[in-house]
Amino acid sequence: MTHRIALSRRTLLASAAAAAATWSVGKPDSARAQTFDRDALIAGAKKEGNLVWYATTGEDQINQALKRFKAEYPFIDTSGTVRASSGRLKARLDSEIATSRVLGDALQMGSFGQFLNYAKAGALDGFETPEMNAFPASFKQQGLWTVFRNSPVLIAYNSQKVTEADAPKSWAALLDPKYQGKIALLDSTTGGQHVHWHVLRDKLGPDYWAKLADNKPVIVSSPNAVIDGLLTGDFAFACHAYGYTVVEYQRNGAPIKAIIPSDGVPILVSPIGVLKGGPNPNAARLFVDWILSKKGQTAIVEIMNDYSPRSDVPAPAGLPAWDNLNKLVPPNWDAFAATTGEFGKDWEKLQAKK
Helix, strand or coil, X not given: XXXXXXXXXXXXXXXXXXCCCCCCCCCCCHHHHCCCCHHHHHHHHHHHCECCEEECCCHHHHHHHHHHHHHHCCCCECCCCEECCHHHHHHHHHHHHHCCCCCCCEEECCCHXXXXXXXXXXXXXXXXXXXXXXXXXXXXXXXXXXXXXXXXXXXXEECCCCCHHHCCCCCHHHHXXXXXXXXXXXXXXXXXXXXXHHHHHHHHCCCHHHHHHCCCCEEECCHHHHHHHHHHCCCCEEEEEEHHHHHHHHHCCCCEEEECCCCCEEEXXXXXXXXXXXXXXXXXXXHHHHHHCHHHHHHHHHHHCCECCCCCCCCCCCCCCHHHCEEECCCCHHHHHCCHHHHHHHHHHHHHCC
């Protein structure tokens, strides 16, 4: 029986705890990491008056999150926030770092491997808030950065164009030649595919993606585009569909159904941290403190329809409980970050094969 995401809270699969990750990249500024004074941050942020968030999250989601943040701290102007794909954001930030003129204050990236590489290179500044203590060790590097949202990667289809019986029930099933030319994936610039690529390679073998390439997937440019293609009939199956995108379209009445693959659910993790050398360090720290708080995480779940790593924040409406997901997460984030270049080359080959 196919397990769907729509309005189902039944036990989906036998629960499999995500493997504990290890962190060693980056060295936080110990003086800043060990002290926290919210009143001092507020006073400093009032003087700065601005926050520039570099983010790969969707524009509407960013705007809603910043609106909630400004409700708490109305004296901070957030209009300078920059939203871009992971590839474009990397190009911008690399240029700023090279010229010693960083213009962003806080950094969030969907490409976790690239984010970890920035942390290792010293591009993030040390900062610790007590809110970090509510996050599991596998979703943070204490005093440097924290994962603030978890996005499940699913298979989706248009129920008006495809029957449930014809839909693939697992990632392994996508290798069937009958799906040739009918599946879609995101291009390499959007960032989230690195985890997807990594965990399925470990789960299904190092040749999985080469075999999938033989089925000539359609490559699209964004999470919304992959769902839009289902609605227009450009392809039959979205094989990199985020849970939050599916829920958003379902709430707007789109006939989109999602399958929770029987061989596991890759989890896209989105980290956030303070950029070193940014123009508004107090506002950046105040923002990270807020987004990691229970109030901030509740807002993120409501706005982004994603899971919070905090155990005291419920799952998004319409999604199964976090503990009921057969989660696929890299067991060692250092090893994962080291495969960034390999992933890029592998994904380019996949995109080139038509």
